[in-house]
Amino acid sequence: xxxxxxAVFQLQLRAxxxxxLNWVFSILCVxxxxxxxxxFWRAVYSASPGSQxxxxxxxxxxxxxxxxxxxxxxVSAEWWEIGQNIRDxxxxxxxxxxxxxxxxxxxRMLGTNVxxxxxxxGMFTPIIVGLAALDMLSVASGWSLLLFVPSLIAAVVLGxxxxxxxxxxxxxxxxxxxxxxLRRVLTGVLMGAYFPLDLLGPGLRSIASYLPFYYQLYFPxxxxxxxxxxxxxxxxLAIQAxxxxxxxxxxxxxWSRGMRRYQSVGG
Amino acid sequence: MNDIDMGKDCAIEAxxxxxxxxxxxxxxxxxxxxxxxxxxxxxxxxxxxITLRVEHGEFLGLIGPNGAGKTTTVKLLxxxxxxxxxxxxxxxxxxxxxxxxxxxxIAVVMGQHSxxxxxxxxxxxxxxxxxxxxxxxxxxxxxxxxxxxxxxxGDLVDVPxxxxxxxxxxxxxxxxxxxxxxxxxxxxxxTLGLDVLxxxxxxxxxxxxxxxxxxxxxxxxxxMADIKYxxxxxxxxxxxxxxxxxxxxEFEELRGNTAQIRVGVKEASLEGEVxxxxxxxxPSAACRQxxxxxxxxxxxxxxxxxxxxxxxxxxxxxxxIEELSLEDIVLEAFEELGAPKQ
Numbered sequence: 343x344x345x346x347x348x349a350v351f352q353l354q355l356r357a358x359x360x361x362x363l364n365w366v367f368s369i370l371c372v373x374x375x376x377x378x379x380x381x382f383w384r385a386v387y388s389a390s391p392g393s394q395x396x397x398x399x400x401x402x403x404x405x406x407x408x409x410x411x412x413x414x415x416x417v418s419a420e421w422w423e424i425g426q427n428i429r430d431x432x433x434x435x436x437x438x439x440x441x442x443x444x445x446x447x448x449x450r451m452l453g454t455n456v457x458x459x460x461x462x463x464g465m466f467t468p469i470i471v472g473l474a475a476l477d478m479l480s481v482a483s484g485w486s487l488l489l490f491v492p493s494l495i496a497a498v499v500l501g502x503x504x505x506x507x508x509x510x511x512x513x514x515x516x517x518x519x520x521x522x523x524l525r526r527v528l529t530g531v532l533m534g535a536y537f538p539l540d541l542l543g544p545g546l547r548s549i550a551s552y553l554p555f556y557y558q559l560y561f562p563x564x565x566x567x568x569x570x571x572x573x574x575x576x577x578x579l580a581i582q583a584x585x586x587x588x589x590x591x592x593x594x595x596x597w598s599r600g601m602r603r604y605q606s607v608g609g
Numbered sequence: 610m611n612d613i614d615m616g617k618d619c620a621i622e623a624x625x626x627x628x629x630x631x632x633x634x635x636x637x638x639x640x641x642x643x644x645x646x647x648x649x650x651x652x653x654x655x656x657x658x659i660t661l662r663v664e665h666g667e668f669l670g671l672i673g674p675n676g677a678g679k680t681t682t683v684k685l686l687x688x689x690x691x692x693x694x695x696x697x698x699x700x701x702x703x704x705x706x707x708x709x710x711x712x713x714x715i716a717v718v719m720g721q722h723s724x725x726x727x728x729x730x731x732x733x734x735x736x737x738x739x740x741x742x743x744x745x746x747x748x749x750x751x752x753x754x755x756x757x758x759x760x761x762x763g764d765l766v767d768v769p770x771x772x773x774x775x776x777x778x779x780x781x782x783x784x785x786x787x788x789x790x791x792x793x794x795x796x797x798x799x800t801l802g803l804d805v806l807x808x809x810x811x812x813x814x815x816x817x818x819x820x821x822x823x824x825x826x827x828x829x830x831x832x833m834a835d836i837k838y839x840x841x842x843x844x845x846x847x848x849x850x851x852x853x854x855x856x857x858x859e860f861e862e863l864r865g866n867t868a869q870i871r872v873g874v875k876e877a878s879l880e881g882e883v884x885x886x887x888x889x890x891x892p893s894a895a896c897r898q899x900x901x902x903x904x905x906x907x908x909x910x911x912x913x914x915x916x917x918x919x920x921x922x923x924x925x926x927x928x929x930i931e932e933l934s935l936e937d938i939v940l941e942a943f944e945e946l947g948a949p950k951q
Contacts, residue, residue: 349740353726353733360728360769432722438687439724440712441741605690 346441347449354453365458369465372411379407396540401480402567404473406538408466409563413494414535416459417501417558419451420526425512428604437601444506444597451502482568489575493562496582501558503589504529510593513600534560540569554585617701620793620825621663621686625695628656628681628849655681657849658695663842665792666823668816670830670840670857674943677846679829683795686827687717700792713742716791720801723782725770731781732766735788742789749788756784759814776807783811787818794818794826800835812838833936845939847946857935864938866906870915873902873927883926886918906933906941 387400427433533555631650656678684690688704702711760780800808845853897904
């Protein structure tokens, strides 16, 4: 059974490799605005050297954007074609193959995100080394560093489940790209893709920390920067696991209900 | 009750097979999606009590105007839809259960959708399907080289799909779709949009596959040349009901008018006379006028009589007789049936 998904994963690796030149450009497209942001925050902090913004020093801020970018690459899973397949009837071709549809896309997501993470990491290395030389990097040590790995893996799974759940709504909603774009921007804020959620203040941050998006990006990132205490990290990992369970149930329900609806509406 | 053993003696056995759809009211179309969700669904009958038995190895053509229930039938046969009434067995399985054994026994190939990956050569897809369908390597190798040969694929299998022409892609897709050696093929417009050569290659391949492997084929197509060339049996659907099931030649006979007579009138004064003669032969049949010619459809056995009556008009007219194509006959039949209620 695993062999099937492994084959899909390998195939996706191959397909992803075809676009390697595209990648270099798209990563450059990421690095340029990132440098802009780093310069922006340096200017903000230079107003009063040594200051903190809601607990973030300039080193924390620099590190945050770098790590968030790396994690973001690993956890993004926007497979527009799933909604497309549902809408245009191509789903038929997929569901008659002896492989689960959701698992098939999970393997494809891994085949896209794993190499993407590796390449981004490679391209970021000079920046990371440079910042470390300037003593502009603040990375947690010891346990936090170790716990970053499971939290990142969980975040990847979570990102996939969130993306899948939103695509599967196509069973009910038909064409709604506008809504989908709005969702992406909102969840982008809620997961901390634009700025550290601590900047929102403790109230809003704690509200966000009950939502799954928080655990898709912000949690592993702040964990790596060393912003959280050990009990907080433990609780965070537990909530992450809980969200995964809930979202697996949600995706399963959406899929089976959606298929039933697909079958009743037909064409 | 054993699921597999029942109905294994034929490829398809449908008894009183029916399928209803629930559709949202048309009036709410275009308003907010939540209104569409709240609208009360209406029941539309996609397929009405169809009884059909298809033996192993048959090549069946499924035709009908848009909305006749062809797609519904293919979806039912492949297990995508559950029947609302009646019973259906395909290769001895209940399709809607979509058991692994059933999935390995069938293939669906659609002209307008491809499962190939744009950026990869089709050979990658062959490998994927070898794993997905657990095809033993020797079987895989033999079948693949046979398909490459029969479909004239050659080195095309190593070219990224995005660089292939539509016809080349369609042939690769067919090879991928049939690699697991399905016993039932469900083909939905497999030659859609293809040039004549590609159509012919695909047709030839399907005929060979059907003959060599004894697989059953159900072909849905608007391309009557495909149907005529391939199908020994024709099933015509209209508004969800089965209105014809038999051979193509019987269908043509049943329709009656299989010949077309064109009368070119060189002298305008003779036109009235010609019309008079034609009306005498078949008072009901309407004469069409096109490019200064009078066109009349007739049964084959009437042709002689009509020509005989026209003969005395002599040099002033030109008469030519053509065989009507299946396409013309089907088109005429569909026109008579009227547009479907969409």
